[in-house]
Amino acid sequence: MLNFNITGVFKKLETGPVTFVTSAVYVIFLSMDKKLIEESKKYLMNTYNRFPIVLRKGRGMKVWDSTGKEYLDFVGGIAVNCLGHCHPKVVIALQKQAQRLIHVSNLYHIEPQIKLARLLVENSFADKAFFCNSGAEAVEGAIKLARKYAKDHLSPDRYEIITAHGSFHGRTLAALSATGQEKFQKGFEPLVPGFKYVQYNDIDALKKALTDKTCAVMLEPIQGEGGVKMPSETYLKRVREICDEHRLLLVLDEIQTGIGRTGKLFAYEHFNVEPDIMTLAKGLGGGFPIGALLAKESVAASFQPGTHASTFGGNPLACAAAVATIETLLEDGFLLDHCRRLGKYFKDSLDRLKKDFSSNIIEVRGLGLMLGLELTKAGGAIVESCLNRGILINCTSGNVLRFTPPLIVLEKEIDSLIEALEDILAR
Numbered sequence: 001m002l003n004f005n006i007t008g009v010f011k012k013l014e015t016g017p018v019t020f021v022t023s024a025v026y027v028i029f030l031s032m033d034k035k036l037i038e039e040s041k042k043y044l045m046n047t048y049n050r051f052p053i054v055l056r057k058g059r060g061m062k063v064w065d066s067t068g069k070e071y072l073d074f075v076g077g078i079a080v081n082c083l084g085h086c087h088p089k090v091v092i093a094l095q096k097q098a099q100r101l102i103h104v105s106n107l108y109h110i111e112p113q114i115k116l117a118r119l120l121v122e123n124s125f126a127d128k129a130f131f132c133n134s135g136a137e138a139v140e141g142a143i144k145l146a147r148k149y150a151k152d153h154l155s156p157d158r159y160e161i162i163t164a165h166g167s168f169h170g171r172t173l174a175a176l177s178a179t180g181q182e183k184f185q186k187g188f189e190p191l192v193p194g195f196k197y198v199q200y201n202d203i204d205a206l207k208k209a210l211t212d213k214t215c216a217v218m219l220e221p222i223q224g225e226g227g228v229k230m231p232s233e234t235y236l237k238r239v240r241e242i243c244d245e246h247r248l249l250l251v252l253d254e255i256q257t258g259i260g261r262t263g264k265l266f267a268y269e270h271f272n273v274e275p276d277i278m279t280l281a282k283g284l285g286g287g288f289p290i291g292a293l294l295a296k297e298s299v300a301a302s303f304q305p306g307t308h309a310s311t312f313g314g315n316p317l318a319c320a321a322a323v324a325t326i327e328t329l330l331e332d333g334f335l336l337d338h339c340r341r342l343g344k345y346f347k348d349s350l351d352r353l354k355k356d357f358s359s360n361i362i363e364v365r366g367l368g369l370m371l372g373l374e375l376t377k378a379g380g381a382i383v384e385s386c387l388n389r390g391i392l393i394n395c396t397s398g399n400v401l402r403f404t405p406p407l408i409v410l411e412k413e414i415d416s417l418i419e420a421l422e423d424i425l426a427r
């Protein structure tokens with residue numbers, strides 16, 4: 001079903017006047033969608049509150065649903081599609097690699113995996129990389145590596161990791177246990193032991209939480225899922241100092257902030273700190289699933305053959321997509337520069353919006369193209385109004401509109417979003 005080419009119909013619906021033919025086609029597609037959505041509810045576990053549209057095509061900042069309706073995408077697959085939808089470099093890299101070799105396992109050396117590791121090492125604090133398939137899997141790896149390092153170098157009963165309230169580290173059991181938000185953990189107890197939560201941005205709380213069992217501190221440089229919360233100017237630097245004083249590892253979870261999202265390749269570069277371990281995923285494959293764990297040599301050495309593994313991790317296809325993504329992102333520094341400029345333009349626009357609607361908006365936060373708008377009440381209705389107007393946005397933490405568009409977003413596209421928000425807030 002729905003496997004015929006509908007590009008022509010898209011064109012007609014995008015450009016032509018709505019003739020009898022196109023409106024008849026529209027009605028047919030709507031009824032096909034209705035059936036698909038019914039099947040979605042019938043066959044898929046009910047883990048997501050999905051919007052009632054079926055997305056079938058994407059290019060750059062835009063996606064289209066199967067009726068041909070166009071949307072400006074300010075979600076970007078939740079900070080994943082950093083180069084936009086179907087970027088030609090990523091598409092071609094995937095096509096070429098798919099024809100050559102799709103999977104062989106890590107029993108052998110894999111060229112795109114080696115290339116990707118070199119790219120990441122040469123452009124970060126790290127000396128070594130380990131590849132996996134998702135953010136949560138990268139976090140699991142980070143937790144295991146931190147524990148193993150402590151066992152190897154410090155003491156057998158140093159295993160506790162301190163994380164922050166409001167953090168988000170993923171949905172697998174250990175990543176969920178590391179996540180400092182009860183609402184995600186409820187119903188899945190008993191959690192994995194060995195995690196302690198402290199207030200984000202509170203250095204004294206961190207100091208008080210340290211015990212002779214602590215082995216690491218894990219933080220997001222900017223809390224994403226928790227509502228785009230910024231660290232204070234000196235927070236991460238102070239955390240680094242405390243880690244050094246107490247021989248703790250600093251793990252930065254850059255799954256959302258990494259790969260250019262904040263205007264630098266990695267967010268830690270803004271704050272003058274370097275982690276010992278870093279997790280990546282989301283934007284890394286330009287839309288293709290891949291996760292990574294990066295570490296300093298001395299820490300990475302605690303993983304030896306047999307200590308950690310992943311069948312699909314570093315798969316040729318995923319690594320080819322990631323190499324194409326990073327190479328494109330770093331070409332001439334153009335895209336990172338664009339991200340910083342457009343991020344500022346976007347934030348200034350949101351700040352103006354806040355001035356005009358001070359009774360609806362509490363705060364504008366974020367860096368680069370990871371921005372949040374905290375509302376005085378729940379944001380779901382605004383997300384829905386935007387969807388109806390052909391703009392995709394996301395709401396996190398109940399009342400924070402989160403914007404994580406592709407890094408190629410243009411001023412006029414930001415203007416369209418701001419106009420829509422003005423209009424919606426004015427009602």
Ligand SMILES: *Cc1c(COP(=O)(O)O)cnc(C)c1O
Binds near residue numbers: 139254255282
């Ligand atoms: C999204 C996210 C994760 C989880 O990634 P998945 O690929 O969904 O498992 C972990 N940490 C942070 C900071 C994230 O934003």
